[in-house]
Amino acid sequence: MLCSDCEMIFSKYEDYFSKEWFYPHSNNKLKELNYGIGLKKFIISVSWRILAYSLDDFEINNPKMGKYAREAYHIWKDYLLVERQDILEYKTHLFIFEYVNDSTSNLPSKFQFYTLRAIDGTIYYNQELVHVYVKFPGFILFSTIYPTNPNGWVNTEIFDSGTLIIPQEISYAGFGDFLKERAELISRNPVSNPQQRKLNETILKDKNRFINSTTYDVWVEENKRIS
Numbered sequence: 001m002l003c004s005d006c007e008m009i010f011s012k013y014e015d016y017f018s019k020e021w022f023y024p025h026s027n028n029k030l031k032e033l034n035y036g037i038g039l040k041k042f043i044i045s046v047s048w049r050i051l052a053y054s055l056d057d058f059e060i061n062n063p064k065m066g067k068y069a070r071e072a073y074h075i076w077k078d079y080l081l082v083e084r085q086d087i088l089e090y091k092t093h094l095f096i097f098e099y100v101n102d103s104t105s106n107l108p109s110k111f112q113f114y115t116l117r118a119i120d121g122t123i124y125y126n127q128e129l130v131h132v133y134v135k136f137p138g139f140i141l142f143s144t145i146y147p148t149n150p151n152g153w154v155n156t157e158i159f160d161s162g163t164l165i166i167p168q169e170i171s172y173a174g175f176g177d178f179l180k181e182r183a184e185l186i187s188r189n190p191v192s193n194p195q196q197r198k199l200n201e202t203i204l205k206d207k208n209r210f211i212n213s214t215t216y217d218v219w220v221e222e223n224k225r226i227s
Helices: 004-025 037-061 063-080 111-117 175-188 194-203 207-211 215-226
Strands: 032-035 092-096 120-125 130-136 139-146 162-165
Touching (some): 037 063, 037 092, 037 120, 037 130, 037 139, 063 139, 111 175, 130 175
Antiparallel strands (some): 032 162, 120 130
């Protein structure tokens, strides 16, 4: 799917995220965090990969939203290859999960494990909107396509540089139900497509550090919650 030069460029962004965000912060309670252009580039790079993998079929089945997705595909590609300096009006968001220690919540089985340890990615759409959703352990990465600036995202937008502030909030209509559906889907059908394997490889470059992270702790707490 990608030329060797493109892979090298994208690998740089993947290394940035795993080293500067995932490993250093997966076990900490964040209050604020400074970031540079590498974070926005990483979010766009994985969002573009999701489009590249799914776009042809998506356009056939969803021609109305497919045209917006195709436009974003080309703009994001040019941005990543430094053929343009901006992504127009598209927005990038990052949301950091924390464990919800509430056994009364109406959450699906393994929901906490999904949010804090699963990797997932898909085109998020209906008849009136289309965006790209990526879920890393403990993180949501969300790139808007149409509409470009949806409501309900608080302290989540990623600019060229800035400071991410905690707490955050997502009150985007329908997004909570979408998360529950994805958690149930992934728990029934572990994702194995090439894009997901690539994302897993990025996170698992240092397998010992991953094994010694909070995976086991999340598993224990999740079993307590649903028992």
